[in-house]
Amino acid sequence: xxxxxxxxxxxxxxxxxxxxxxxxxxxxxxxxxxxxxxxxxxxxxxxxxxxxxxxxxxxxxxxxxxxxxxxxxxxxxxxxxxxxxxxxxxxxxxxxxxxxxxxxxxxxxxxxxxxxxxxxxxxxxxxxxxxxxxxxxxxxxxxxxxxxxxxxxxxxxxxxxxxxxxxxxxxxxxxxxxxxxxxxxxxxxxxxxxxxxxxxxxxxxxxxxxxxxxxxxxxxxxxxxxxxxxx
Amino acid sequence: xxxxxxxxxxxxxxxxxxxxxxxxxxxxxxxxxxxxxxxxxxxxxxxxxxxxxxxxxxxxxxxxxxxxxxxxxxxxxxxxxxxxxxxxxxxxxxxxxxxxxxxxxxxxxxxxxxxxxxxxxxxxxxxxxxxxxxxxxxxxxxxxxxxxxxxxxxxxxxxxxxxxxxxxxxxxxxxxxxxxxxxxxxxxxxxxxxxxxxxxxxxxxxxxxxxxxxxxxxxxxxxxxxxxxxx
Numbered sequence: 001x002x003x004x005x006x007x008x009x010x011x012x013x014x015x016x017x018x019x020x021x022x023x024x025x026x027x028x029x030x031x032x033x034x035x036x037x038x039x040x041x042x043x044x045x046x047x048x049x050x051x052x053x054x055x056x057x058x059x060x061x062x063x064x065x066x067x068x069x070x071x072x073x074x075x076x077x078x079x080x081x082x083x084x085x086x087x088x089x090x091x092x093x094x095x096x097x098x099x100x101x102x103x104x105x106x107x108x109x110x111x112x113x114x115x116x117x118x119x120x121x122x123x124x125x126x127x128x129x130x131x132x133x134x135x136x137x138x139x140x141x142x143x144x145x146x147x148x149x150x151x152x153x154x155x156x157x158x159x160x161x162x163x164x165x166x167x168x169x170x171x172x173x174x175x176x177x178x179x180x181x182x183x184x185x186x187x188x189x190x191x192x193x194x195x196x197x198x199x200x201x202x203x204x205x206x207x208x209x210x211x212x213x214x215x216x217x218x219x220x221x222x223x224x225x226x227x228x229x230x231x
Numbered sequence: 232x233x234x235x236x237x238x239x240x241x242x243x244x245x246x247x248x249x250x251x252x253x254x255x256x257x258x259x260x261x262x263x264x265x266x267x268x269x270x271x272x273x274x275x276x277x278x279x280x281x282x283x284x285x286x287x288x289x290x291x292x293x294x295x296x297x298x299x300x301x302x303x304x305x306x307x308x309x310x311x312x313x314x315x316x317x318x319x320x321x322x323x324x325x326x327x328x329x330x331x332x333x334x335x336x337x338x339x340x341x342x343x344x345x346x347x348x349x350x351x352x353x354x355x356x357x358x359x360x361x362x363x364x365x366x367x368x369x370x371x372x373x374x375x376x377x378x379x380x381x382x383x384x385x386x387x388x389x390x391x392x393x394x395x396x397x398x399x400x401x402x403x404x405x406x407x408x409x410x411x412x413x414x415x416x417x418x419x420x421x422x423x424x425x426x427x428x429x430x431x432x433x434x435x436x437x438x439x440x441x442x443x444x445x446x447x448x449x450x451x452x453x454x455x456x457x458x459x460x461x462x
Contacts, residue, residue: 002451123432153461167460170443198446201354205439212401212437215429220233222461229398230384230453 003193003231008184016185017041017080019073019095020087022053025111028157029084029149031057032165034067036188041069043076050076061160077102082185084149085110085136089125092132097139104142109182111149113210121215124208131204133172146173147203148182148194151213153223164190167225170197170206195228234424234462239415247416248272248311250304250326251318253284256342259388260315260380262288263396265298267419272300274307281307292391308333313340313416315380316367320345320356323363328370335373340413342380344441352446355439362435364403377404378434379413379425381441384454395421398456401428401437426459 016033020026021042034040034057042057044050050070058068077083077099083106087095092112096103112132114125129135133147148171156162169186171179171194183194197206209226216224247264251257252273265271265288273288275281281301289299308314308330314337318326323343327334343363345356360366364378379402387393400417402410402425414425428437440457447455 002453120430120432124436172443195447196450198443199351201351202439202442202446205355205436206443208433208436209440211433212403212429215433216426216459216462219427220462222233222459224462225460227458227460228447228453229456229458231447231451231455 003195005187005193008187009180011181011184011188012037014081015039015041015079017043017076017083019043019076019083019085019099021070022049023086023088024154024158025152026084026086027053027057028152028154029086029111030068031060032157032189033185034064035062037064037067038185038188039067041071041076041080043071043073045073047072047075073099074102077106080106082107082109082181085112087112089114089132093135093139096136100140100142103140106143107178107181108136108140108143108145109148110136110145111147111152113150113207115211121218122211124211127204130201131207133203133207134200137200144175144178145200146171146175146178146182147200147206148186150207150210151225153225156223165225166191166227168192168228169194171195172198172200172203172206174199195231234426236418236424239418240411242412242415242419243268245312246270246272246310248274248307248314250274250307250314250316250330252301253280254317254319255385255389256383257315257317258284258288259385260317260342260383261299262291263388263420264416265295266293268295268298269416269419270298272302272307272311274302274304276304278303278306304330305333308337311337313338313412316341316343318343320363324366324370327367331371331373334371337374338409338412339367339371339374339376340379341367341376342378342383344381344438346442352449353442355442358435361432362438364434364438365431368431375406375409377402377406377409377413378431378437379417381438382444382456384456387454396456397422397458399423399459400425402426403429403431403434403437405430426462
């Protein structure tokens with residue numbers, strides 16, 4: 001069947017938690033989900049830093065009152081229905097492992113890209129498990145895990161003047177029902193579609209492709225994303 | 232600078248050779264380049280099979296007379312300005328290595344995707360050199376090598392009813408001048424743009440992403456490609 005946003009489930013009642021919600025990607029996603037009317041919990045190791053980031057996000061234009069609050073990562077994991085992992089790659093394994101218990105039964109969306117940088121620019125790191133999301137899946141056997149939102153541009157997400165972000169969110173997972181839920185979340189952000197893009201074993205190249213997008217951005221002075229054609 | 236097709240060089244006088252021109256991808260590219268008015272040489276290990284494939288392609292609708300001919304791979308490499316490698320991954324190293332001498336000084340465009348298939352579908356193979364194009368670059372030290380046309384759908388290329396193929400051709404190379412030439416070739420096919428997408432070390436994920444496109448095609452009954460947004 002073709003992509004059809006009208007068939008997606010209603011996810012407007014789900015609380016979205018962002019682990020690493022004080023970083024650029026996490027803040028940007030928190031802002032966009034909140035702007036779409038989703039209840040958002042911003043997580044950090046420190047409840048104070050989380051509250052400060054939540055207050056900054058809540059002050060951005062276009063948000064309903066009270067939709068963004070902050071808490072430490074553990075509490076965010078417990079109180080959210082969908083938990084986005086948006087931490088730096090360096091802290092990925094430790095952060096995810098520490099949250100295995102509160103994340104049990106939850107939907108976990110990993111948007112971390114394991115990249116290195118040297119004077120020639122970005123490159124994909126080798127991950128023993130294959131990819132960041134496969135590492136998360138191994139550490140969270142009782143959660144429902146997918147990769148998604150790997151390619152969204154943090155500057156576009158954070159810019160209140162940007163009303164529409166035209167790109168496709170590629171969703172890699174073994175859990176077919178999860179695709180609909182995450183696609184519905186993506187579709188809450190104007191311009192985005194969530195597209196099933198394969199099993200977890202094919203997530204590495206989706207994460208690594210962020211290095212190509214960075215090269216494209218540098219060459220063409222853009223905030224590039226990708227759109228899948230013919231759907 | 233933004234992508235601007237008007238700044239691309241005139242490549243209409245270049246002869247394009249297709250090594251592996253009897254396979255689906257090679258045939259399709261040969262047809263599209265010929266239909267754009269490019270002179271095309273279809274290569275195969277056997278000159279007879281190459282001539283037969285060239286005759287079949289030449290009989291497709293929309294081609295100027297005499298633009299597609301066939302020859303063995305060695306002769307195609309010698310007589311072409313731009314040589315597209317479109318062989319199966321299994322034969323990639325041996326075929327490329329055997330052509331090192333005739334390909335010296337030539338532009339080589341590798342569109343091979345190292346994929347495996349099992350009952351769960353396609354997956355990216357591990358390549359000792361990192362990617363097919365890095366293997367080609369290692370075997371062809373005197374050629375100008377890039378990856379491109381990895382994501383084009385063979386059924387779309389081959390369908391004479393399809394006038395326009397809307398996708399971006401991602402070009403990975405260390406050779407900046409090459410980007411313009413290959414982008415100009417891509418732009419000869421209506422709907423296509425050629426976009427610089429990073430160095431050779433970031434080509435693996437572009438090749439591997441073909442596994443995701445196959446998963447997308449299966450799920451959505453599509454001939455998916457990708458378009459880079461914001462350029």
